Amino acid sequence: MKIRLPEFRTLFLSLAILKALLLAAVFLMFDLPANASLRIPSILASNMVLQRNSEVRIWGWGDPGKKITVKVGWLPNELSANVNSDGRWQVKVLTGNAGGPYKISISESEESLELNNILLGEVWVCSGQSNMDFTIKMLGGWKKSFPAEMDDVLKNDYSKLRLFDVKKDTSSKPLEECFGTWLLPDTGVLASFSATAWFFGLELYKELGVPIGLVTSAWGGTPAEAWTPKSIVDTDPALIFYRSDPNKNPWFPTAPAILFNSMINPLLKTTIKGAIWYQGESNVNDADTYGQLFPAMVKGWRQAWAEGDFPFYYVQIAPFTYDRAVVGALMRETQLKCLSMTNSGMAVTMDIAGDVTNIHPVNKPEVGRRLALCALAGTYEKAGIAFSGPVYRSFTHEGKTLRLYFEHTEGGLLVKSHSREDGFMIAGKDKHFVPAKVKVESGSLVVKSDKVKEPESVRYAFTNTSDATLFNGTGLPASTFRTDNWPLVTALVFMKPSFDKASGKILYDLSASDPRSSIHYTLDGVEPTCSSRLYSGKKINLNKPGLILARVCIDSTASESIGSWEVKQHKAMASAVSYQNPYSERYTAGGMYGLVDGVEGSVAFNDGAWQGFEGTDLDVVVDLGELTLARKISVHFLADTNSWIFAPKHVEIRTSQNGFNYDAGTRYDNMGALAGAPGEGKQVITLKSSLMKNIRYIRVRAVNIGVCPPGHPGAGEKAWLFVDEIEVE
CATH class of the missing domain: 3.40.50.1110 (SGNH hydrolase)
Incomplete structure (x- = not known):
């Protein structure tokens, strides 16, 4: 899958x-358009352009047996066709050189159509x-x-x-x-x-x-x-x-x-x-x-x-x-x-x-x-037009370097430096890639690294967010490429928190979609490899704050993707949460305990940690189970307007000892200003309410902006509100 x-x-x-x-x-x-009268499709209409110097079709529908006459402005003679028994008709028309405007007249005995301004x-x-x-x-x-x-x-x-x-x-x-x-x-x-x-x-x-x-x-x-x-x-x-x-x-x-x-x-x-x-x-x-x-x-x-x-x-x-x-x-x-x-x-x-x-x-x-x-x-065979950046062709070994050859090198090769290390990478037989040094020499690229004595492969711009650094003299960039065909695994590990009634704790389950996968994980912050601890299916129990890192391995090849979940212990973990409005089934954060599972959402809306509310407000009550001394309450929201996710209009955080009488709490207004505009990136907005008292119930109400605002691609459509961890310190 x-x-x-x-x-x-x-x-x-x-x-x-x-x-x-x-x-x-x-x-x-x-199945067919109504054939009670002469009609043509909307693609044939006034103001259209027809392909020059070719054979085009004029077609439509009409009463079976009727004769259809077509007169086009660039030809001297009329063309005709009879409507078939299925109500369709068609004529083929030769076009000439570019020009116009022309008229097209289509008629039968009782009706006629005229198309104008044809080019x-x-x-x-x-x-x-x-x-x-x-x-x-x-x-x-x-x-x-x-x-x-x-x-x-x-x-x-x-x-x-x-x-x-x-x-x-x-x-x-x-x-x-x-x-x-x-x-x-x-x-x-x-x-x-x-x-x-x-x-x-x-x-x-x-x-x-x-x-x-x-x-x-x-x-x-x-x-x-x-x-x-x-x-x-x-x-x-x-x-x-x-x-x-x-x-x-x-x-x-x-x-x-x-x-x-x-x-x-x-x-x-x-x-x-x-x-x-x-x-x-x-x-x-x-x-x-x-x-x-x-x-x-x-x-x-x-x-x-x-x-x-x-x-x-x-x-x-x-x-x-x-x-x-x-x-x-x-x-x-x-x-x-x-x-x-x-x-x-x-x-x-x-x-x-x-x-x-x-x-x-x-x-x-x-x-x-x-x-x-x-x-x-x-297509138009215009001379002297460069249309492509450098395209990788082949490489040769030259001692401790690899020399790369390219096509489409008009004006020579040019390597532009960039602040991120996502340009050229080089590896030996161990397939461990490290940043490489690159030099243009005699119309080719010489690639090397002091860390790789016997190089076998070069990869260029081989990350999701790579910027171009290789161009030809016309300013056109090269594509991502690699010289090897080594297998790459990109499978993800999915983590789902769940409440364990026996222990009263949140446990963490790991899974992968590919049936060939084995999952390897660490809890000490060390990057997992295919020799790290194997996940057996027994849910992970963390007794203290920690970091879960997990990776899929398939046939001893480690995935390029590493799952990372920071678990923060706090006083609201595993508390009962009641909802005035249901969360979306598409974005559940793991279910009823998704807001109190210890895992905070990232800037990625689909990381599985966010609960989403489409066009509706967030209105929840967290029951801590008993009176608890609380010093601070934190709530996290996501703003990602490119994904139709907006900060709420305003947020209220209120507390109670009995679940009936709530204090005035803290209100946050003008939240919408933090959402930004399409194209301005993503941000996690953390609201913190300071207090020093015994509480049992926490009510968090966040008002959705309702619909995407004017100027947004989804203007007038339902907006999303995304919320995650409600933390109590």
Whole structure:
């Protein structure tokens, strides 16, 4: 079983879910659009761009037997087709050079349709998850994040760029129609359009000078299998893992083909030049099989469109603080290997991530530019355009050093120093990696370390949060890579506290999802290895404050991830807790004793230590069991606005001796100011109430802000309140 880290709820709005379900229900009831009158799909409309110098299709529905006449403004003669018995009709039309605006007239004996302001140019599909879906508004807005780009839009005429956003929908079977509207760009329209797609299209327009049509079809938090044709998943032996929907997630549609059916299949009659793709975060924990899935998805799209191996350019995921060690690096490595696909290219983003606690890098203009470089060089064959940073090719042993060779070294190799030790690492046969020294020499890299006398392998940028340090002379960064193929384990250890009635204590249970796992742990702060104490299944009993460190080992290979839980003994541990409002079943912190188990939550919302309340308030009473002298009460809250988790409006901490009469306590106001704005990181907020008296009951009430505030990607949707350990000293 594999577990994937959710992509922080971004964009999976409950309203979008409702709309998607309603649309899906309609299509399940009616396999085909109503054929009582002449009709065409929404992808064919005024203001659209049709692919130049190609054969395009004009199609729709009508009364069976009726003759449909189509007149296009760039051809002298009319075209016609009869409506089939199933209510469908279609004509194929040759397009010429870029130009327009044109009109298209569609008519039958009793009805007619007229489409205006049609352009012939380049049409690109732009798909993926939230980094493709995120709009200018969601990234902070024009003035905050893109003032220069806003000025550019205001000063220039970009009316030859046209935008179509496929509305979110799901379906268990292929649909014929999607919904959307062709729009012309201005700052208002663009504020709600894919930032990555816009900046990609804008670069193409500036270089090619022809109309550009951008069709976005993206949904935040979704894995690649949801965008893959079911026929591919069902028949490719390498994709068995995905047939059971292993990445099922309550927030996002994940089932194989569920989004291909509804958001790609309706586009298949649209002639396109190519596709761009920004995805991978939601498959980060199955990078090993993503290497088969992603090329299979691309193959499935190309087969379904039946336009040959059209260009497919994609973005490598950016550095981010994933919960498992090196999984981000492994995904970047997998995406690098996918460059073996025909007619493909990749934009590396390791140097433009910015805040590594934000999975959505703001610098989308550069992402779009780098995708456009791939297209300009690869598809449009523009001379002299460097489109890739250095790509590792091979290495040779030279005594105590390794010499690395690269492709795409235009302008030479350049190594930039950085404060973090996440650049080049080197190891011998013991597979123990240490920081390496690097020197550019004769167009190659010489890598060594005084600590490794007989080097065997080099790894570059092989952590989740690595910044780029290797570039070519054009300023484009190299991807994560390694020279070895040694097995890597990333499996996590999960810890669950539980109350033991016999002893009246909190005990700690360790588990791992991979059945091959053995769990090794320490209690003295020493990093566990595969020779450390083996966890037998007997729950851990700590009689004093301590640190539990635990690690999975598979076939004597230690996981790159180490679980760490600091247990603090305090007077409220194992106390009874009563709830006015239930906590979310998704974030339980272990259950009824989750707030008094001695384990504090980290800045990672999904570390298992936080209790979550979606749109509701925290209102709990802790019963210490007897009168207890209390000097201080502490309560911890998490603020992580990128994950829709906000500090409460205000918090009250009150105490009582009898459970009926509570003191005035301590109130904390203006808590919302501590939440920050999207992209400003995460923080644990600790509130402390000082007192010196005997108490038995503690009431903690924290008021949820209710909904995400204006300007947030989830504005108007339910906000989360996350709380952890209520400590008494």
